[in-house]
Amino acid sequence: MINYSIIQLYNGTINNTTILKFIIMIIDLRSDTVTKPTPEMLDAMFKAKVGDDIYDEDPTVNELQTKIAKLFNKDASLFVPSGTMANQISIKIHTQPGDEVICDKTAHIYNFEGGGLSFNSGISARLINGNFGKIKAEDVLENINPKNIHSANSSIVSLENTSNKGGGSCYDISEIEKINKVCKENNLKLHLDGARLFNAIAVKKYTTIDIGNLFDSVSICLSKGLGTPVGSVIIGNSEFIDKAKRYRKLFGGAMRQAGYLAAAGIYALDNHVERLKKDHENAQEIVNILKRLNYIEEIYPVETNIIIFKLKLDVKDSYFVNKLSEKGIKVSAFGPQLIRMVTHLDFHSKMLNKLEEELKNIA
Numbered sequence: 001m002i003n004y005s006i007i008q009l010y011n012g013t014i015n016n017t018t019i020l021k022f023i024i025m026i027i028d029l030r031s032d033t034v035t036k037p038t039p040e041m042l043d044a045m046f047k048a049k050v051g052d053d054i055y056d057e058d059p060t061v062n063e064l065q066t067k068i069a070k071l072f073n074k075d076a077s078l079f080v081p082s083g084t085m086a087n088q089i090s091i092k093i094h095t096q097p098g099d100e101v102i103c104d105k106t107a108h109i110y111n112f113e114g115g116g117l118s119f120n121s122g123i124s125a126r127l128i129n130g131n132f133g134k135i136k137a138e139d140v141l142e143n144i145n146p147k148n149i150h151s152a153n154s155s156i157v158s159l160e161n162t163s164n165k166g167g168g169s170c171y172d173i174s175e176i177e178k179i180n181k182v183c184k185e186n187n188l189k190l191h192l193d194g195a196r197l198f199n200a201i202a203v204k205k206y207t208t209i210d211i212g213n214l215f216d217s218v219s220i221c222l223s224k225g226l227g228t229p230v231g232s233v234i235i236g237n238s239e240f241i242d243k244a245k246r247y248r249k250l251f252g253g254a255m256r257q258a259g260y261l262a263a264a265g266i267y268a269l270d271n272h273v274e275r276l277k278k279d280h281e282n283a284q285e286i287v288n289i290l291k292r293l294n295y296i297e298e299i300y301p302v303e304t305n306i307i308i309f310k311l312k313l314d315v316k317d318s319y320f321v322n323k324l325s326e327k328g329i330k331v332s333a334f335g336p337q338l339i340r341m342v343t344h345l346d347f348h349s350k351m352l353n354k355l356e357e358e359l360k361n362i363a
């Protein structure tokens, strides 16, 4: 049943903890970032041709960047270490200190990037009370500041698709088109935090090219649903990517033989995009389990791989998280009485029975 590769034993990804996980079946639903590379992905990484990427000499990084740019029909793309860096570099390029970004109140760029908007770019955020993380074109229009000496300069709109805090919700292309139109008419840049864009594409009827055409910049994470150990990509026109390269260096994110990591990205794009549907199916199975439990107050609509639900007051969130943890099931507390579970490559449908059993035993 356990099929470890030589590479995994060699590089230590198989260790006592991994073996223990198999024996007692640890179920980690805290995030889709917790996955370990598969043996096949490790094999691709192991075989990667590499060079010094700061000299542009890493063939595998170059291959990944060309592949992504083509996929989105944009001039170029840039491999960076994290989604946070991808967003922060993009926003830095599109803005000047004293500017303002329009985004949803739940946006990752505002809530979870360490105050980077002010720290890195010296800008403020106009937060929109959107619908499960999604804003509308009319919200954008209503929140553009007048051009005068008193107001921050509205210069950029940032969307998140799927929305993390919004429970994995996805934009319809028609709304993005309307927002794009408002941005064009008002001289605003449009950025996409597409950390989980491929999850949205798996359920909506649009393509990477549609997305490339509608945004000035896109960041995508390879290390979430796609299952690589490290890495994100920024996509844009040549001038933008030239600047991004400078900021990546300045932010300390330029790497040397990064091709080992880029190889994981190439492997993931070729092999892990289609399978995201499986994560979405597993998420629906979890929703079905949650619906049968009488201590759940509310479940957010689930479109992709993120499940957010609210516990009734008689089951305290910390008690719920700790009790499950004792049974080898890890979930995230996500706000008062709110719990988040995220399905991913290392969550298998055979884990559903144990999950249901332990959830039933909570109260």
Ligand SMILES: Cc1ncc(COP(=O)(O)O)c(C=O)c1O
Residues within 6 Å of the ligand: 081, 082, 083, 084, 085, 087, 108, 109, 160, 162, 163, 164, 193, 195, 196, 221, 223, 232
């Ligand atoms: C929507 C969204 N954007 C950006 C990020 C940042 O990615 P990273 O953890 O690689 O910095 C995350 C991480 O969870 C995310 O959920």
